[in-house]
Amino acid sequence: MARLMIRIGFDNGSALGPGKVRLLELVAETGSIRKAAIGMKMSYRRAWLLLQALEAAFGEPLVLTATGGRAGGGASLTALGRLVVDTYRSIETGAAKAVEKKLNILSLRVRGARVTSRSPGGTHRRRKLSI
Amino acid sequence: MARLMIRIGFDNGSALGPGKVRLLELVAETGSIRKAAIGMKMSYRRAWLLLQALEAAFGEPLVLTATGGRAGGGASLTALGRLVVDTYRSIETGAAKAVEKKLNILSLRVRGARVTSRSPGGTHRRRKLSI
Numbered sequence: 001m002a003r004l005m006i007r008i009g010f011d012n013g014s015a016l017g018p019g020k021v022r023l024l025e026l027v028a029e030t031g032s033i034r035k036a037a038i039g040m041k042m043s044y045r046r047a048w049l050l051l052q053a054l055e056a057a058f059g060e061p062l063v064l065t066a067t068g069g070r071a072g073g074g075a076s077l078t079a080l081g082r083l084v085v086d087t088y089r090s091i092e093t094g095a096a097k098a099v100e101k102k103l104n105i106l107s108l109r110v111r112g113a114r115v116t117s118r119s120p121g122g123t124h125r126r127r128k129l130s131i
Numbered sequence: 132m133a134r135l136m137i138r139i140g141f142d143n144g145s146a147l148g149p150g151k152v153r154l155l156e157l158v159a160e161t162g163s164i165r166k167a168a169i170g171m172k173m174s175y176r177r178a179w180l181l182l183q184a185l186e187a188a189f190g191e192p193l194v195l196t197a198t199g200g201r202a203g204g205g206a207s208l209t210a211l212g213r214l215v216v217d218t219y220r221s222i223e224t225g226a227a228k229a230v231e232k233k234l235n236i237l238s239l240r241v242r243g244a245r246v247t248s249r250s251p252g253g254t255h256r257r258r259k260l261s262i
Contacts, residue, residue: 087236094230103139111189
């Protein structure tokens with residue numbers, strides 16, 4: 001199956017895509033900007049800059065850091081941070097569902113495409129198409 | 132309003148996004164890879180490489196060039212090229228429509244957001260939100 005990657009461009013010139021959203025999720029999961037950066041295979045500085053860009057875009061923080069400084073761990077998402085992550089993931093799911101059939105039109109034309117066929121029993125099986 | 136930018140990632144590792152699709156549209160509009168490249172503010176070489184990547188992904192050409200060589204103009208889309216452009220644009224429209232309300236949740240939280248309100252008369256007016 002093909003996969004939709006969604007980036008949202010806002011009127012103020014800022015953008016939200018899979019990278020920033022995954023970073024926020026990793027901050028929530030690990031409780032640390034440093035660990036989230038490692039999970040993203042990016043430098044701490046880059047992760048911090050991405051979070052700063054988000055804060056500038058939304059006008060308030062999406063991540064809270066405990067006393068001791070940003071490098072000290074103890075990071076968590078603010079209510080806005082959770083809203084942004086949840087809404088983005090929901091947009092992703094909703095969009096993918098809405099365009100599933102059209103996406104299949106393209107998937108089936110791509111070289112090495114696999115088609116998912118539904119057997120009478122309701123299970124799925126995948127086979128290689130020689131197109 | 133926020134704007135969805137969609138990139139489609141296929142199983143074979145290739146991807147289709149707004150850049151390649153716009154390039155194909157410009158080839159169709161101008162009848163020339165060279166003019167399409169100028170319209171995209173990219174080099175002829177880069178445009179040609181993008182079209183080659185598309186051909187590799189789909190296993191057949193999306194652009195036909197007249198005798199005289201690729202630089203000689205006379206380029207047009209193949210049926211597959213038109214299918215890819217039309218399906219992508221249709222995916223874009225379908226996805227945007229499906230997630231319009233959720234997109235608004237984010238748009239309204241972005242700094243400098245504008246909200247479109249519907250007056251009783253059915254016309255739209257835009258105002259700045261001071262969030």
